[in-house]
Amino acid sequence: MMITxxxxxPTGHLHIGGARTALFNYLLARGQGGRxxxxxxxxxxxxxxxxxxxxxxxxxxxxxxxxxxxxVRQSARTGLHREFVQRLLSEGAAYWCxxxxxxxEAQRKKALAEGGKPRYDGRCRELGLGPAPGSVVRFKGPQxxxxxxxxxxxxxxxxxxxxxxxxxxLRGDGQPTYNLAVVVxxxxxxxxxxxxxxxxxxNTPRQILLYRALGAExxxxxxxxxxxxxxxxxxxxxxxxxxxxxxxxxxxxxxALVNYLVRLGWAHGDQEVFRLQELIEKFSLKHxxxxxxxxxxxxxxxxxxxxxxxxxxxxxxxxxWPLLAARGHAKPSDAFLAQAAAAVRERGKxxxxxxxxxxxxxxxxxxxxxxxxxxxLTDDGRxxxxxxxxxxxxxxxxxxxxFDELLKALAQDRGVKIGQAAQPLRLALTxxxxxxxxxxxxxxxxxxxxxxxxxAALAWRPA
RNA sequence: GUCCCCAUCGUCUAGUCUGGUCCAGGACACCGGCCUUUCACGCCGGCAACACCGGUUCAAAUCCGGUUGGGGACGCCA
Numbered sequence: 001m002m003i004t005x006x007x008x009x010p011t012g013h014l015h016i017g018g019a020r021t022a023l024f025n026y027l028l029a030r031g032q033g034g035r036x037x038x039x040x041x042x043x044x045x046x047x048x049x050x051x052x053x054x055x056x057x058x059x060x061x062x063x064x065x066x067x068x069x070x071x072v073r074q075s076a077r078t079g080l081h082r083e084f085v086q087r088l089l090s091e092g093a094a095y096w097c098x099x100x101x102x103x104x105e106a107q108r109k110k111a112l113a114e115g116g117k118p119r120y121d122g123r124c125r126e127l128g129l130g131p132a133p134g135s136v137v138r139f140k141g142p143q144x145x146x147x148x149x150x151x152x153x154x155x156x157x158x159x160x161x162x163x164x165x166x167x168x169x170l171r172g173d174g175q176p177t178y179n180l181a182v183v184v185x186x187x188x189x190x191x192x193x194x195x196x197x198x199x200x201x202x203n204t205p206r207q208i209l210l211y212r213a214l215g216a217e218x219x220x221x222x223x224x225x226x227x228x229x230x231x232x233x234x235x236x237x238x239x240x241x242x243x244x245x246x247x248x249x250x251x252x253x254x255x256a257l258v259n260y261l262v263r264l265g266w267a268h269g270d271q272e273v274f275r276l277q278e279l280i281e282k283f284s285l286k287h288x289x290x291x292x293x294x295x296x297x298x299x300x301x302x303x304x305x306x307x308x309x310x311x312x313x314x315x316x317x318x319x320x321w322p323l324l325a326a327r328g329h330a331k332p333s334d335a336f337l338a339q340a341a342a343a344v345r346e347r348g349k350x351x352x353x354x355x356x357x358x359x360x361x362x363x364x365x366x367x368x369x370x371x372x373x374x375x376x377l378t379d380d381g382r383x384x385x386x387x388x389x390x391x392x393x394x395x396x397x398x399x400x401x402x403f404d405e406l407l408k409a410l411a412q413d414r415g416v417k418i419g420q421a422a423q424p425l426r427l428a429l430t431x432x433x434x435x436x437x438x439x440x441x442x443x444x445x446x447x448x449x450x451x452x453x454x455x456a457a458l459a460w461r462p463a
Numbered sequence: 464g465u466c467c468c469c470a471u472c473g474u475c476u477a478g479u480c481u482g483g484u485c486c487a488g489g490a491c492a493c494c495g496g497c498c499u500u501u502c503a504c505g506c507c508g509g510c511a512a513c514a515c516c517g518g519u520u521c522a523a524a525u526c527c528g529g530u531u532g533g534g535g536a537c538g539c540c541a
Contacts, residue, residue, distance in 0.1 A: 009541045044540055101539060108538085115464040118537060136539055154468065155480095163466055163537095171539040178541045201467060202536040225469080226534070234534080260475090263490090267476050270489040289476080291469050292534060299475065299491045309504080346504045357502090407500065422500035434502035 002034030004193045006060075006067070007074075007182065009041040010053035013243035016295065017197060017227045017235060019063060020261040024224060025195050026065045027262070027283040037189060038067035042075045043181050059244040063254050064276060072189070074181055081176035084184045084214070085137050085169050093213040094169060097124035098135045101172075119165035137170035139180075139210060147205035152193070152222030152285045159205040167206055179203060183210045186219060195222045195285070198292070222285050225265055225292045235295055251323070251350030253311075256304035264293045273306065301349040308354065313342035316354070323355035329362040336361070339444040343436035357436075361444065365456050366431030370463075376424045376433075377460045384414060385424040389454040392425075396447050403439040428457030 006022040008014060014022075029036035038060065042048035057071065088094035099120075108118035125140060141164055148158030169180040176184075186194060201223050211218040229239035241247055247257055259274055266288045268274070274282070308316070317337040325331065340361040341354070348354040360366040368377075377385070388410055395406055411421040422438055429441050429450065442450055 007541090011541075041541060047540070097539095105538085112464070112537090117465040119465095134539095151468095157467070159467070165537090168539050173539080175539085177539065182541085197535095198468075199535060200541090203541090205467095223468085228534080230474090232533075263475065265475085267489095269477065272475095272490050287477095289469095293476090294474060296474050296491070302491055305504095344503095347502065404500090411500090417500085419500050426501060432502090436502080438500060 002029055002032040002193060003037065003189070003191050004029040004034065004195060005037040005039055005186070005189070005191050006065075007039045007041050007185075007196075008056050009044065009047075010049055010056060011044065011047040012052060013245060014056045014059040015235070015242045016244065016247075016261065019059065019244050019257070020227065020264060021195065021197055021224055022060060022065055023063070023258060023261055024266075024283070024285075024288070025193075026067075027279055028193060028195065028285065029068075030280045031283055034192075035068045036066075037069065037072065037191070039072040039074060039185060039189075041178065041181070042073060043078075043176060043178060045075070045175070048075075055245060059248075062248055063244065063258055072185070074185060077181070077185060078176055080188065081181050081184050082170070082174075085176065085180065088139070088169065088213060089137060091213075093140050094137050095125060095127075095140050095166075096129040096131055096135050097138045097166075097168075098129055098132055099124060100134075117163070122166055125166060134172040136168045136172050138166040139169050139206075139213070141166055141206070141209050147208045149204065149208060149218065149221055151201075152195070152220055153225075153288050154201075154223055154290050157201065157204075161205075161209070164206055164209070179206055179210070183207050183214070187211065187214065187216055191219055193220045193222065195224060198223050198226050222288075224288060225290060227264060228292050228294045230294060230296075232292075232294060239295070240297075251352035251354075252300070252304050253307045253319075253351070256300065256307045259307075260300040260303050263299075264295070265289050273303070305346075305349045308348070308351070309346050311345070313338040313345065316345060317341040319351055320355050320358065323351060324359065324362055327355075327359070329359075332362065336444065339440075343440045343444065347436065360430040360432065360435070361441075363431075365453060366429075368427060368431050368457065368460060369433060372423075372427045372433040373457075373460055374462060376427050377457060381424045382458055382460075384410075384416070384421065385428060385454070386458055387414070388421065388425050389428075389451070389458075392442065393447060393451060400439050400443070403442065407438075424457070425454075429453050 004025040006025050008018055026036050040053050042053065060067070085094060104120065107121065111118040124138070129135065142161045145161050146158050147161060147164070148156065151157050167179055168177050170176055204221050208218045227235045229235045235242055241250060244257070255276070258276060262274065262279055262283070263272065266283065268282050268287065311319070314334070317334065317340070320341055321331070321337060340358045344354045344357040347357050391406055391410060395402060407418060407421060411418045414421060423433060426435055426438055427433060429445065435441065
C-alpha cells in the first residue's frame with residue numbers, strides 16, 4: 001500500500017510551498033487508496049513552538065487535506081531514534097566524534113575562503129572514541145561509489161559519495177538530528193513515497209546511504225520544485241502573504257487556493273479548474289514539472305472569483321457574515337443576507353472585497369460619495385430623484401420587469417437617458433455611483449429602507 | 464568556490480519520454496469590441512514564447528554536446 005507523509009517542522013506558519021507539498025502527498029495517497037501521514041518534525045526544541053504546530057493543523061484542515069491517524073510527534077520518538085543510533089554504532093557504521101563546534105565552524109570558513117567545499121574532514125572517524133559529554137555520533141559513510149536514485153519528478157540523480165561528509169546523527173546533548181530521525185521514522189512508519197521540496201535533494205543521497213547501512217530498501221523519492229516570488233527569488237515574507245492562514249484571512253476560498261497550488265507545477269492538459277475529488281482521480285507525479293514556478297496573485301484571484309461565483313448565495317452569505325459582523329453590523333434575516341450576497345457575488349475577487357461591496361446593504365444610511373452627490377444631486381437631480389422615488393413607492397410591490405418599465409417611462413417623461421435617470425437613485429440607495437443592479441437593491445432593501453435613504457439623499461445640499 | 468537541479472508567451476503551462484499532425488495549444492494578465500441603468504459578469508477578437516551555439520536526422524521545441532542564465536545545497540536547522 002502506498003504511504004505518503006507531510007513532515008513540516010513547527011518553526012513557522014504553514015506556507016504556500018509547504019501547502020503544495022502537503023497537497024501533492026495527500027492527492028497521491030488518496031488517489032491510490034493509500035495512507036497520508038502527518039508528522040510534526042519537532043526535534044529542534046529551541047525553535048519548535050506549539051502554536052506553530054497548532055497553526056499547521058488548522059491550515060491543513062482549512063484546506064481540506066485530511067490525514068490518517070493522529071499527527072505524529074517526532075519528539076516522542078527519540079527513544080527509537082537512539083536505538084537505531086546504537087545499532088549503527090555497534091555495527092561500526094557510526095562513530096563518536098569529539099570535535100568542538102567552534103573548531104568545525106572555523107574549518108568550514110577556511111575551506112570556503114580557499115574555494116573548497118566546506119565539509120567535515122573525518123578526523124575522528126578511525127579514532128575509536130567512546131561516548132563523552134558533548135561528543136556527537138557521526139555516520140560512517142562510504143568514501144567511494146555513488147548514491148543514486150530515480151527521482152519520481154526529476155528523473156535520475158546521482159551523487160559521488162566522496163562529496164558527502166559524515167553527518168551528525170546524535171547531537172552533543174543526545175538529541176537525534178533531522179537526517180537520522182526522518183530516516184528512522186519513514187522506515188518504521190512504512191512510508192513508500194517521500195515527496196518533498198526541492199531543497200532536500202542534497203539530503204537524499206545521505207539518507208539513501210543511511211537506509212543502506214540499516215539494511216533497508218530506500219523508499220521512492222520525488223522532489224517538487226520551489227515556488228518563487230515575482231522577482232524569481234525564493235518566496236518569502238517580503239513578497240507579501242505567504243502563510244496559508246493569511247490567505248484565508250484575506251478572503252480566499254480553500255478550493256481556490258488548492259486549485260491554484262496544484263496548477264503551479266502540475267497540469268492535466270488544458271484544464272484549469274478542478275474540484276478536490278477530481279484532483280484525487282487525475283493527479284500524478286508524471287505531470288509535475290521540473291522547474292520552479294513564480295507565484296502569481298492574478299491567477300489566484302481569478303480562480304477565487306470563479307469559486308465565489310459558484311458558491312450558492314446562502315453559503316456565500318454564511319462566509320461573508322463574519323466579516324460584516326466584525327465591522328459592527330447587526331445581523332439581518334438570512335434571506336436579506338443571501339440576497340445581498342447574491343447581489344455582489346460576481347463583483348469581487350475575495351470575500352473581503354464582497355463584504356466591502358455589500359456593506360451599504362447593512363448600514364442605516366450609507367454615506368454619500370461626495371463627488372457623486374455633487375454631480376448627481378443638483379436641483380434638477382433631486383427633483384428627478386423625488387419623481388423616481390414617488391413612482392417607485394407607488395408601484396410597490398412590483399416585479400423586476402415592472403421596475404424596468406417604470407425606469408424607462410421616467411426617462412422618457414423627463415427627456416433624459418436611462419442611465420441618467422438611474423444614477424441619482426443608485427447614489428441615494430448605496431451612497432456610490434457603482435453598485436449591483438438597481439432593482440435587485442430596491443427589492444432587497446424593501447420600501448421602508450428605500451424611502452429612508454431617498455429622504456436622506458433629497459435632504460442633501462452642496463457644502 | 465564545490466556539488467546537484469532547471470530552461471516554451473510578462474506569469475502558470477500543453478507539447479519533449481515514443482522526432483514529422485506545432486510557421487507551437489490553453490489559462491491569467493494586458494489591449495480592442497459586443498452586451499449594459501452604473502460597476503462587474505459574460506461573450507468575441509488581438510498581442511505575445513521553443514535562451515544561445517553546434518551536432519545527429521530527409522525532418523528537432525522534441526535526441527546529443529557545449530555556452531549562457533537561473534535556482535538549490537554545502538549546520539550538533541529542518
